[in-house]
Amino acid sequence: MTNEITVVWGGHPVKLIWQPSKVVLKEDIVTSVHGCCFHAGKVLLVRVKNRGFNMPGGHVEANETPEETLHREIYEEGYVKGDATYIGAIEVNHKDNPFYIVNGKYPLIGYQLFYRLDIEDCFPFLRENEATTRIWVEPEEVPYVIDDHELIITILREAEIINN
Numbered sequence: 714m715t716n717e718i719t720v721v722w723g724g725h726p727v728k729l730i731w732q733p734s735k736v737v738l739k740e741d742i743v744t745s746v747h748g749c750c751f752h753a754g755k756v757l758l759v760r761v762k763n764r765g766f767n768m769p770g771g772h773v774e775a776n777e778t779p780e781e782t783l784h785r786e787i788y789e790e791g792y793v794k795g796d797a798t799y800i801g802a803i804e805v806n807h808k809d810n811p812f813y814i815v816n817g818k819y820p821l822i823g824y825q826l827f828y829r830l831d832i833e834d835c836f837p838f839l840r841e842n843e844a845t846t847r848i849w850v851e852p853e854e855v856p857y858v859i860d861d862h863e864l865i866i867t868i869l870r871e872a873e874i875i876n877n
Contacts, residue, residue: 720862725812731864733801733871737779737824744805744823745772746782749872750793752832755849756869758858759790762843765860768869769844770825779826787830790844795832798875802826803864829872 716731737743747770750757758766769790773782783797802824807813813821838847850858852873856866 716864716867718862718864719809725807725810727810728804728806728808729862729864730804730806731801731867732804734799735802735804735824737802737826742820742823743773743779743802743826744819746770746779746786746826746828748783748787748797748828748830749800749869750787750791750795750830750832751872752793752795752835752849754851756852756855757791757793757832758848758850758855759844760846760848761790762845766846766848766858767861768859768865780828783826783828783830788836789842791847792836792838793830793832794834794836795830797828797830800827800829800868800871800875803868827868827872829875 717728719726719728747768749768757769759769760766769787771786773779780797787793805823805825807819807821852869855869859865
């Protein structure tokens, strides 16, 4: 599997580069944090309004660490809690995007961080936030259910081999 792909987001080409175990530097801009969540041998996927099934995660809020973002988003979207281990990052690179807006919503180069989360607590699914459904999927079935790019499967495979 490749660690670099180009996707089209909002009609714009964006290069994504998976960097396992990337050391996030102080100057790196982290735009979002996501979790490969495991429980009883299955993977948690959530359906977020207008996005289909994905791994839970979301944008970093002001004065929030990536780990705080991870735990907040995973609870808001999946109603689960657990222990997290950092896996790596996707570099989101707009250098070849002719439509990139300088000083716009996203940086020229930003990072999406990924963690493995071993679920310890699973709470009733209340649909209080943007997620409408949660499902538990066998890891080998994720490619047939998830609505995301193929790097996610590479990340999931790396998450599976991490022992907490």
